[in-house]
Amino acid sequence: MTSAGNLATYNFAYLDEQTKRMIRRAILKAIAIPGYQVPFASREMPMPYGWGTGGVQVTASILGPDDTLKVIDQGADDTTNAVSIRAFFQKVANVKVTTKTGEATVIQTRHRIPEEPLTEGQVLVYQVPIPEPLRFLEPRETETRKMHALEEYGLMHVKLYEDIARNGHIATTYAYPVKVGERYVMDPSPIPKFDNPKMHRSQALQLFGAGREKRIYAIPPHTEVVSLDFEDYPFEIQKFEKPCALCGAENVYLDEVVLDDKGGRMFVCSDTDHCEDRRNAGHVGELGVAQTEAAE
Amino acid sequence: MALANASLDGGFQDAVFESQAVFRGLMDAMSRPGTIQTLETPAKAPGALSAAQSAILLCLADPDTSVWLSPSLYAQDALGWISFHSGAPVTHSMSNANFAFLGLGEALPDFLGFANGTQEYPDRSTTIIIELPALTGGQALVAAGPGIENEIDMSPSGLPDNFVRRWSANHGLFPRGVDLIFTCGSTVMCLPRSTQLKQREV
Amino acid sequence: MYVAVKGGEAAISNAHRLLADRRRGDRNLPAISVEQIVAQLALSVDRIMAEASLYDKTLAALAMRQARGDMIEAIFILRAYRTTLPRFGYSNPINTGEMLVERRISATYKDLPGGQLLGPTFDYTHRLLDPDLLNDSPVEEPITAETGHEPIMRVADILAGESLIEMEEPGEEETTPGDITREPLEFPLGRDERLQALARGDEGFLLALGYSTQRGYARSHPFAGEIRIGLVDVEVDIPELGFAVSIGKVQITECQMVNQFKGSAKQPPQFTRGYGLVFGQSERKAMAMSLVDRALRASEFGEDITAPAQDEEFVISHSDNVQATGFVEHLKLPHYVDFQAELDLVRRMRAEYEATQTGTATTEHKEAAE
Numbered sequence: 008m009t010s011a012g013n014l015a016t017y018n019f020a021y022l023d024e025q026t027k028r029m030i031r032r033a034i035l036k037a038i039a040i041p042g043y044q045v046p047f048a049s050r051e052m053p054m055p056y057g058w059g060t061g062g063v064q065v066t067a068s069i070l071g072p073d074d075t076l077k078v079i080d081q082g083a084d085d086t087t088n089a090v091s092i093r094a095f096f097q098k099v100a101n102v103k104v105t106t107k108t109g110e111a112t113v114i115q116t117r118h119r120i121p122e123e124p125l126t127e128g129q130v131l132v133y134q135v136p137i138p139e140p141l142r143f144l145e146p147r148e149t150e151t152r153k154m155h156a157l158e159e160y161g162l163m164h165v166k167l168y169e170d171i172a173r174n175g176h177i178a179t180t181y182a183y184p185v186k187v188g189e190r191y192v193m194d195p196s197p198i199p200k201f202d203n204p205k206m207h208r209s210q211a212l213q214l215f216g217a218g219r220e221k222r223i224y225a226i227p228p229h230t231e232v233v234s235l236d237f238e239d240y241p242f243e244i245q246k247f248e249k250p251c252a253l254c255g256a257e258n259v260y261l262d263e264v265v266l267d268d269k270g271g272r273m274f275v276c277s278d279t280d281h282c283e284d285r286r287n288a289g290h291v292g293e294l295g296v297a298q299t300e301a302a303e
Numbered sequence: 304m305a306l307a308n309a310s311l312d313g314g315f316q317d318a319v320f321e322s323q324a325v326f327r328g329l330m331d332a333m334s335r336p337g338t339i340q341t342l343e344t345p346a347k348a349p350g351a352l353s354a355a356q357s358a359i360l361l362c363l364a365d366p367d368t369s370v371w372l373s374p375s376l377y378a379q380d381a382l383g384w385i386s387f388h389s390g391a392p393v394t395h396s397m398s399n400a401n402f403a404f405l406g407l408g409e410a411l412p413d414f415l416g417f418a419n420g421t422q423e424y425p426d427r428s429t430t431i432i433i434e435l436p437a438l439t440g441g442q443a444l445v446a447a448g449p450g451i452e453n454e455i456d457m458s459p460s461g462l463p464d465n466f467v468r469r470w471s472a473n474h475g476l477f478p479r480g481v482d483l484i485f486t487c488g489s490t491v492m493c494l495p496r497s498t499q500l501k502q503r504e505v
Numbered sequence: 506m507y508v509a510v511k512g513g514e515a516a517i518s519n520a521h522r523l524l525a526d527r528r529r530g531d532r533n534l535p536a537i538s539v540e541q542i543v544a545q546l547a548l549s550v551d552r553i554m555a556e557a558s559l560y561d562k563t564l565a566a567l568a569m570r571q572a573r574g575d576m577i578e579a580i581f582i583l584r585a586y587r588t589t590l591p592r593f594g595y596s597n598p599i600n601t602g603e604m605l606v607e608r609r610i611s612a613t614y615k616d617l618p619g620g621q622l623l624g625p626t627f628d629y630t631h632r633l634l635d636p637d638l639l640n641d642s643p644v645e646e647p648i649t650a651e652t653g654h655e656p657i658m659r660v661a662d663i664l665a666g667e668s669l670i671e672m673e674e675p676g677e678e679e680t681t682p683g684d685i686t687r688e689p690l691e692f693p694l695g696r697d698e699r700l701q702a703l704a705r706g707d708e709g710f711l712l713a714l715g716y717s718t719q720r721g722y723a724r725s726h727p728f729a730g731e732i733r734i735g736l737v738d739v740e741v742d743i744p745e746l747g748f749a750v751s752i753g754k755v756q757i758t759e760c761q762m763v764n765q766f767k768g769s770a771k772q773p774p775q776f777t778r779g780y781g782l783v784f785g786q787s788e789r790k791a792m793a794m795s796l797v798d799r800a801l802r803a804s805e806f807g808e809d810i811t812a813p814a815q816d817e818e819f820v821i822s823h824s825d826n827v828q829a830t831g832f833v834e835h836l837k838l839p840h841y842v843d844f845q846a847e848l849d850l851v852r853r854m855r856a857e858y859e860a861t862q863t864g865t866a867t868t869e870h871k872e873a874a875e
Binding site for chain 1: 319323335451
């Protein structure tokens with residue numbers, strides 16, 4: 008029996024080398040078959056399933072001493088789960104961290120893609136809760152696997168078209184399915200569909216990790232990623248009526264902030280780093296304060 | 304005794320960081336087909352396995368994966384090295400191999416003889432690591448597909464004349480098929496099954 | 506490297522500090538020791554070991570204390586530790602026939618070789634609160650007897666002697682069991698993988714499913730052929746020695762459920778088995794597991810699959826409480842990006858709806874419906 012005072016120390020980046028090798032093999036297969044969900048023997052992690060264990064395992068398997076890591080949740084570096092995951096990698100891998108999108112070599116994300124376009128050599132790691140885009144149409148893995156094998160995606164189109172028939176438009180606003188490399192229908196994780204176009208021909212490598220569901224998939228750089236739609240109902244992204252209240256940015260994804268109990272609200276950038284950058288560059292929104300004044 | 308020593312040397316000096324560095328090189332190469340990456344590693348198996356092949360083996364293979372060796376690579380000291388440093392079982396069955404290593408100058412076997420995966424599980428396929436005389440200077444080829452912005456020129460030396468036709472057949476099986484890693488010394492170039500290849504038109 | 510973040514780090518660290526305070530509770534009371542937990546809350550420790558798939562009482566007790574007595578949290582902590590442990594090798598299958606039995610009962614025979622041994626059971630206790638336990642009243646020493654050297658025969662072997670129960674032989678070709686902690690699940694599973702998943706499955710989930718089979722959702726006419734609890738040797742082959750060596754003993758609970766089976770085109774009428782095996786003393790779990798195991802063998806016996814307990818993908822995909830609790834509880838993580846997207850959609854649809862109600866509907870809907 009192990010004595011409790013004699014707990015083993017953990018490896019660099021927490022995972023043991025054999026586990027990393029297994030995940031690395033899965034990542035290479037995922038890159039070779041874009042959009043295909045590679046099964047992998049996901050491990051228990053020291054944070055709960057559903058809280059980013061897939062993303063954490065992928066990040067832990069690729070991260071090295073030369074990397075600079077950024078972690079975001081809902082677009083922000085300071086949300087509690089992002090803070091927690093970043094702290095985890097600082098502790099177990101002693102890796103450099105940043106909040107600047109441009110400085111990061113590896114970005115782990117939940118629910119957003121940064122506004123600043125990613126560049127060659129960057130890796131974006133998504134945390135994925137349900138990797139199977141067909142899961143809510145067909146709960147059985149045995150069946151959905153067959154559909155992917157046969158490239159039989161009619162059900163998905165029927166579902167989207169039913170939305171149109173009932174509501175006049177497609178009622179899927181996040182985790183909006185895409186087709187990768189003209190072959191696999193893929194779940195982009197619960198990013199708002201606003202972010203879908205950023206996946207298309209991105210210069211960065213995009214890796215997706217689903218820990219609880221034990222799947223890894225990938226989009227190599229410069230790969231076709233098309234959001235599913237219909238000729239008469241083309242895919243369109245959310246539009247916001249106002250720019251960011253703090254930095255005045257347009258064409259970015261905004262969070263709604265409730266200001267009081269009388270219906271007062273403002274809209275601000277969900278990507279906190281982007282907003283900060285803009286404010287530092289002198290942009291001021293309707294409710295924002297110029298950075299020079301704020302500093303005084 | 305000399306045999307045993309040869310098997311003990313040539314592993315990773317620092318398995319954690321060297322395998323990470325080798326993997327990142329491979330990941331870059333696999334996600335950007337046709338580009339040449341250098342794997343910085345002191346790993347080198349005794350015998351004909353090149354530095355890059357040795358590093359890839361140590362980086363990816365372990366007791367959970369089987370390795371197939373072409374005739375010129377299949378030698379006692381190499382077997383001892385693989386067993387000691389990776390624990391990967393060496394198989395004689397090409398169709399069961401996770402990784403297949405092909406020595407310099409050996410004829411390229413039929414891809415269909417390796418594991419090609421199934422339509423349900425296309426990932427259950429062999430990755431073939433092929434040592435070439437050079438990663439440039441051969442037939443002028445043009446590659447396109449995921450990982451490639453528009454097109455990329457590549458010209459690995461030492462490929463058979465009918466390579467483009469054979470590769471197209473493999474690509475045609477997508478999502479099934481094999482993935483190739485060309486190596487030369489400590490450099491690598493990847494050709495995943497998703498890549499389309501044609502001759503550069505003169 | 507320093508990173509400026511806004512409050513999140515401080516909030517987390519303060520929350521953890523408060524957690525540590527609440528865990529310790531009243532400082533005037535002595536802290537509960539891990540040894541006390543191992544000794545006096547042994548069945549909690551057993552459950553943690555069983556569902557974490559790690560046999561280590563001290564660490565299980567530590568996890569329980571760390572988790573403030575929250576069983577699933579403790580199971581999770583121990584699992585996350587287990588997964589980082591290197592593997593030195595695989596033991597030989599344990600032989601429950603050679604068990605040093607502390608409890609052994611059969612509901613199918615009044616008396617049988619080896620006898621009925623009640624052991625340390627709650628059965629037949631009256632569930633009346635015991636005021637004596639409020640104090641540290643002296644407890645009598647138990648009555649013990651010398652064990653015989655003969656192993657106690659298994660009830661299933663009695664039936665097997667008459668060929669009245671299905672034979673269980675390892676298959677010819679595949680005798681190496683799978684390992685669900687090293688390979689991703691692929692449905693349909695083999696029974697080996699299914700049993701592994703059930704052995705670490707949530708006790709409450711399996712209890713409810715087992716219960717459902719008794720209430721007619723895949724009724725299987727079960728009899729508790731035998732339940733035995735005791736110590737078994739764990740043996741490992743040492744290649745250098747050329748024989749197996751015992752590396753220690755573990756306590757386990759084994760349940761063999763015997764189920765009536767009318768026979769099919771392929772098989773004669775006979776009894777079939779449902780099997781349960783759990784670390785420690787955990788009869789409820791072992792019995793529930795054997796009911797569910799039998800239910801999941803439906804297709805093997807050509808039975809119709811009509812009930813949840815027979816549905817392998819459903820049962821196994823949802824039996825792991827570490828996975829389940831993580832995903833249920835992840836709903837408390839921020840979702841405001843996707844919520845914003847939904848908010849926008851609902852507002853739009855609401856506006857369109859109200860426009861229709863006031864008779865100024867656009868023709869968009871009609872066209873779409875056609």
